[in-house]
Every structure is written in structure tokens, then in C-alpha cells.
Amino acid sequence: MLEEPPLLKVKRPAQRPTQAQIDAFQNTPTGFVADAMDGLGAMDAQIQALGAGFGLPYAAAGPALTAYNGPADVLAALAALKFIQPGDILVSSVNGFQGCATVGDRITGMAKNCGAIGFVTDGPMRDFEGVAKVGLPSWCTGLNPNSPFTKGPGTVGFGVNIGGRQVETGDMIVADRDGVVVVPFAQIDAVIARLEQVKTLEYALDKEVEEGLKVPQNILDLLESDQTTYHD
Structure with a gap:
């Protein structure tokens, strides 16, 4: 017979981006x-910015603080409020459960009061108008007015699997209207270094498109090479 687990397990933060x-x-x-x-790096496409088409804020970038609640529960998310540092994004897993809301306007309001700049979950949310009033950028799978419980067990600060990505407290979360990307803590500096190259290439291509580019030159070269065959 399994021993009953503690209602909450909290892992003290061991890493945080500068x-x-x-x-x-x-x-x-x-x-x-x-x-x-x-x-790579994006969570499942079902996790989208809440209300991005209705004037709600939909961009945030900050360190993850993780909470694992389990299906239909919210105890860990509530406990995580105590450990939010200014600039954190609360990442709350419910194991993908869609039968009720993960949080609503009160918890997002408290998270914002604690210094959070965003909220990410793999379940639905509720209280759309209230969340809009709070103004905390949030990403979820949709809306569901059913209520969760506060029974536990749950964890705060431990790794969670959410939207097909493993997220550890201290990983960087970058989220906008396109979705949510996870940058593992150990890769942060390498990704930052590559970002400058990516930005240079993207902005250069944007300029070419604005100036009338129709087909990229590398594609034209491929079409004229022996790596393309034509058939009538």
C-alpha cells in the first residue's frame, strides 16, 4: 500500500537568469x-495567448516558476504565489486536463500583485473579463467555467512537462501571439548569441520582401541545378 504523499513539495530555486x-x-x-x-522550443500549439484578438496583452519574457497541480487542482499554483520573484512567469501544469479551469481572475490577480509578468498553463482558464481587467498576459488552451479544487498533492519549483516541453524553474519563457517558447537554463547564453545572427538575417529578408522579392535566389538556383528534374 502506498504511503500518502505530502500535500505540497517545494523545491528551493537553484538557478535564475541574470x-x-x-x-x-x-x-x-x-x-x-x-x-x-x-x-525548436515551442510548446504545443493548443497553448495560445488568451484574448490576443480582443486587446489583451500577449507578450512576456521572463524566468519560469513551475507548479504542478495535477488534473482539476490548483493547490500548487496557489502555493507558488509565495515564491514568485518580480519578472517571473508562473508555469502551471495540470497534466493537460481540459475538464475545468486551471485559474481565473483572482489567482492571476494575485500572481500579478506578487510580481509575475505572465502565466502559462496546459489547461483552460476562466473569468475572461476579470482576467482582462487584471491585465496579466496569459497562455492557455481556451476557456472553461468549471472550477478546480485545492486538494493536492502538488509541487512547486520542480520540473514539469507542459505542452510537450520539459520546463524547469529558471528556464527562460518567451511568449507572444504565436505561442510559448522554452529556453532551457543551460542554453540561455548560446541562444542569446545566436539571436543576433537570426535578427540580422530576418531583418535583411524582410527588407528584400518589402522591395519586391518574389522567389529566393537559392530556390531559383536549385530549380536550375541537376538536383531538380522536370517531367511533362
Whole structure:
């Protein structure tokens, strides 16, 4: 017979990006960050900015603080409020459960009061108008008015798997209207270094398109090479 687990397990933070590292991701599109990670890093496309088409804020970049609640529970997310540092993004896993909301306007309001700049979950949210009033950028799978419980067990600060990505407290979260990208803590400096190259290439291509580019030259070269065959 299994022993009953404690209602909460809290892991003290062991890593956090420097302010310079955090600043390097501000106002950077998620697509650029994913490109700097070889085209990877994004959570499942079901996790989208809440209300991005209705005037709600939909961009945030900051360190993750993780909470694992389990299906239909919110105890760990509530406990995580105590450990939020200014600039954190609260990443709250419910194991992908869609049967009720993960949080609503009160918890997002408290998270913002604690200094959080964003909220990410793999379940639905509720209280749309209240969340809009709070103004905390949030990413979720949709809306569901059903209520969660506060029974536990849950964890704060431990790794969580959310949207197909493993997220550890201290990883960088970069989120916007396109979705949510996770930059593992150990890769932050390497990604920052590659971001400058990505930005240079992206802005140069943007300029070419604005000036009338129709087909990239490398594609034209391929079409004229022996690597393309034509058939009638």
C-alpha cells in the first residue's frame, strides 16, 4: 500500500537568469527564439495567448516558476504565489486536463500583485473579463467555467512537462501571439548569441520582401541545378 504523499513539495530555486540575460529576450519574437534553437522550443500549439484578438496583452519574457497541480487542482499554483520573484512567469501544469479551469481572475490577480509578468498553463482558464481587467498576459488552451479544487498533492519549483516541453524553474519563457517558447537554463547564453545572427538575417529578408522579392535566389538556383528534374 502506498504511503500518502505530502500535500505540497517545494523545491528551493537553484538557478535564475541574470538581469542581462532576461533583458536580451525582451521584445524578441518567439519565432526568432525558436530559430536560434534550430527551429525548436515551442510548446504545443493548443497553448495560445488568451484574448490576443480582443486587446489583451500577449507578450512576456521572463524566468519560469513551475507548479504542478495535477488534473482539476490548483493547490500548487496557489502555493507558488509565495515564491514568485518580480519578472517571473508562473508555469502551471495540470497534466493537460481540459475538464475545468486551471485559474481565473483572482489567482492571476494575485500572481500579478506578487510580481509575475505572465502565466502559462496546459489547461483552460476562466473569468475572461476579470482576467482582462487584471491585465496579466496569459497562455492557455481556451476557456472553461468549471472550477478546480485545492486538494493536492502538488509541487512547486520542480520540473514539469507542459505542452510537450520539459520546463524547469529558471528556464527562460518567451511568449507572444504565436505561442510559448522554452529556453532551457543551460542554453540561455548560446541562444542569446545566436539571436543576433537570426535578427540580422530576418531583418535583411524582410527588407528584400518589402522591395519586391518574389522567389529566393537559392530556390531559383536549385530549380536550375541537376538536383531538380522536370517531367511533362
